[in-house]
Amino acid sequence: MIRTFCKKTLLTAGALALLGGSALADEDSAFVEFKVLKPELAMTAATAALEYCRAGGYQVGVTVVDRFGVPQVFLRDRFAGAHVWETATRKAWTAVSFRSGTTELDQATKPGTLAEGIRHITQALPLGGGLMIEEGGGSLVGGIGVSGAPGPDIDDECAQAGIDAIADDIAF
Template sequence: MQRTALALAAALAAAPAGAAEGLVQYSMLRPETALRMAQAALESCRKAGFQVAVAVVDRMGVTQVLLRDRLAGPHTPETARRKAWTAVSFRTDTATLAEVTQAGKVQSAARDIPGALMLAGGLPVEAGGSIVGGIGVSGAPGGELDARCARDGIAAVEDEINF
């Protein structure tokens, strides 16, 4: 009986109390999935006749993939990255942010946040009700066209990331 009590006490001491409560678990895009998403967005824009850059960031806003088509402007890689970062950071698409942060609106000061870019073409990537990353496209003649290519990129990997 005494041995059993000692074994139980040792087992309880070895497992820190509340360890699970002190940790957060989350899902992130695999680099291969992020690459397929970026390639699909790039291909979508190519089919429409646009030369663009595409960036995919993880849920923390760190760049996982950055692709630039041959004739996309030199500003497009950084613009795509900032759109993706903004979508993840604010947890919403950048077209909506462009509207709600206009001068005179309550949230207009958000435009002053370093790195934020309130131009259409950035979308959060969701899976299982959580944001797992973001995608930004830059270079099409208009933010809505950038966003359409980004949506096509997400659609290309939806089966892989939905659970």
């Protein structure tokens, strides 16, 4: 009896897989599906961001986090300050946590705004240089944070260069 049930279950699962498995990912499912960057792509993005900044004469640190804010890669150029680990990591975490670039979050959380309280969350760092990494369909797959350039606008440029380096790989 149990063996027959298992066979039928396996056959049904196999049939659903052949049909694309759409029934497995519906709203009634007990599971949530998501995408994250492979470590190799995270490394490519971090390296590209660091090299972009280096070409501009800036020594930086770069962190790439997964969609949950957990660091996948951290790179620090040889003369970057000791602070760049914390700031790059917090910028990347902030971008994925609030689903916003940190430059935009900086503006939205200025003192006197309704969202000012975000600035008091321990990990949050609303300071330019943190960007979300989204795949071609718009799903969040990670974040990148850069710290150490002479301004947050330049940190943003370096972070974007990192994303641009993997854009074709995550387009779809």
